[in-house]
Structure formats: C-alpha cells, structure tokens
Amino acid sequence: MGRHVIMKSRVPKGYRHPDLDASLRVSRTRNEARLIQEARRLGVPTPIIYDIDLIGGEIVMQELSGPRVKDLLDSSDDEMRRELCKEIGRLVALLHQGGITHGDLTTSNMIHYEGRIWLIDFSLGTKNADLEEMGVDLHLLKEAFQSAHSSFLDCYDVVLSSYKKNFAKGDDVMKKIKQIEDRGRYT
Numbered sequence: 593m594g595r596h597v598i599m600k601s602r603v604p605k606g607y608r609h610p611d612l613d614a615s616l617r618v619s620r621t622r623n624e625a626r627l628i629q630e631a632r633r634l635g636v637p638t639p640i641i642y643d644i645d646l647i648g649g650e651i652v653m654q655e656l657s658g659p660r661v662k663d664l665l666d667s668s669d670d671e672m673r674r675e676l677c678k679e680i681g682r683l684v685a686l687l688h689q690g691g692i693t694h695g696d697l698t699t700s701n702m703i704h705y706e707g708r709i710w711l712i713d714f715s716l717g718t719k720n721a722d723l724e725e726m727g728v729d730l731h732l733l734k735e736a737f738q739s740a741h742s743s744f745l746d747c748y749d750v751v752l753s754s755y756k757k758n759f760a761k762g763d764d765v766m767k768k769i770k771q772i773e774d775r776g777r778y779t
C-alpha cells in the first residue's frame with residue numbers, strides 16, 4: 593500500500609523449552625501490540641500497528657525513520673538535550689498517568705521522528721500499573737542514563753522534574769524510587 597513498515601519478529605530461542613518459548617512469544621507479542629495502541633490513545637507517540645501474527649510472533653508496524661534518542665542525545669548541544677529530556681519526562685508522565693509502564697525504558701527504545709519522540713518496544717510493559725512499577729520504570733531509565741549518557745547525567749534530573757510537573761502522583765513515585773534504590777544498596 594506504499595507505506596514504509598517494519599516487521600518485528602520474535603525468533604524462537606533454542607535455550608528455552610519449546611512450549612515455554614512459544615507461550616512467551618505469544619504473550620509478549622500480544623502485550624506489546626496492545627500497549628503500543630493504548631499508549632497512543634493516551635497521546636504518547638507510538639507506531640501504528642498494521643498487522644499482528646501471535647503464533648509467528650510478528651508485528652508489522654509503521655517505520656519511524658529517524659535516529660534513536662540515544663544517538664541524538666550524544667550529538668545534541670546542551671539546549672537541545674534539555675528539550676529532549678523535558679519531552680521524555682512529559683511522555684513517561686503521560687504513560688504513567690494512564691496506568692501504563694513501559695518495562696524497558698531506555699533511550700534506545702525512543703526514536704526521534706517528525707519532530708517528536710516516539711516510544712517503541714513495549715513487550716515488558718504493564719497495564720494498571722502500581723506506584724512500585726512506575727518507580728522501577730524510572731529507576732531503569734536512570735540506569736540507562738548512567739551507562740549510556742554518563743557525561744550528561746544532569747539530563748536525568750531534567751527528565752524527573754518534567755515528569756513531576758506532568759504527573760500528579762509524581763512525588764509518590766519519587767518516594768518509591770528512593771525505596772527501590774535503598775533496597776538495592778543493602779541487599
């Protein structure tokens with residue numbers, strides 16, 4: 593139909609029991625397609641889904657032909673970086689406000705396209721998320737910033753303040769993050 597699409601295909605993993613492997617493929621594919629669509633309804637840019645094959649573990653979706661935010665952050669100046677981080681915080685807030693967590697929030701799972709940031713890769717996300725899951729989401733993002741963007745860690749603070757500004761329960765999530773990090777430190 594003249595559209596640019598990509599097919600995300602989950603290939604069988606030989607190290608897993610075949611039954612478990614097949615059932616994981618079905619559930620992750622279903623979960624991903626569902627959450628991509630629900631996130632979009634919340635106003636978070638995500639690719640349009642054209643086709644889903646649960647048994648084959650395949651999703652055909654809109655191709656976002658732009659750079660990963662991971663790479664863009666590296667090549668941006670301070671001001672642009674700030675704007676990108678503010679937008680990341682706003683999008684995660686929108687998602688959490690709508691009860692969805694992403695499950696693998698890293699800047700590799702964000703694409704810059706048509707002047708916006710789009711989120712992809714929702715296979716580990718949840719619906720009806722609680723504060724703990726939201727805290728874990730942000731904690732993972734912090735770790736992603738620490739490993740991928742260690743030279744501009746202040747960016748993560750910009751993400752957080754934008755998140756808090758856009759999400760009424762932001763402060764409660766901050767408390768959760770603190771608990772999660774304290775736990776990590778002593779166990």
Ligand SMILES: Nc1ncnc2c1ncn2[C@@H]1O[C@H](COP(=O)(O)OP(=O)(O)OP(=O)(O)O)[C@@H](O)[C@H]1O
Binds near residue numbers: 654701703
């Ligand atoms: N709709 C899309 N348009 C353009 N590129 C995409 C799209 N979806 C995925 N990609 C590219 O493919 C990569 C892998 O996709 P995705 O993150 O969904 O799968 P994954 O199995 O989690 O891979 P990984 O975690 O190893 O990055 C992305 O980082 C991105 O570069």
Ligand SMILES: [Mg+2]
Binds near residue numbers: 700701713
């Ligand atoms: Mg990914």
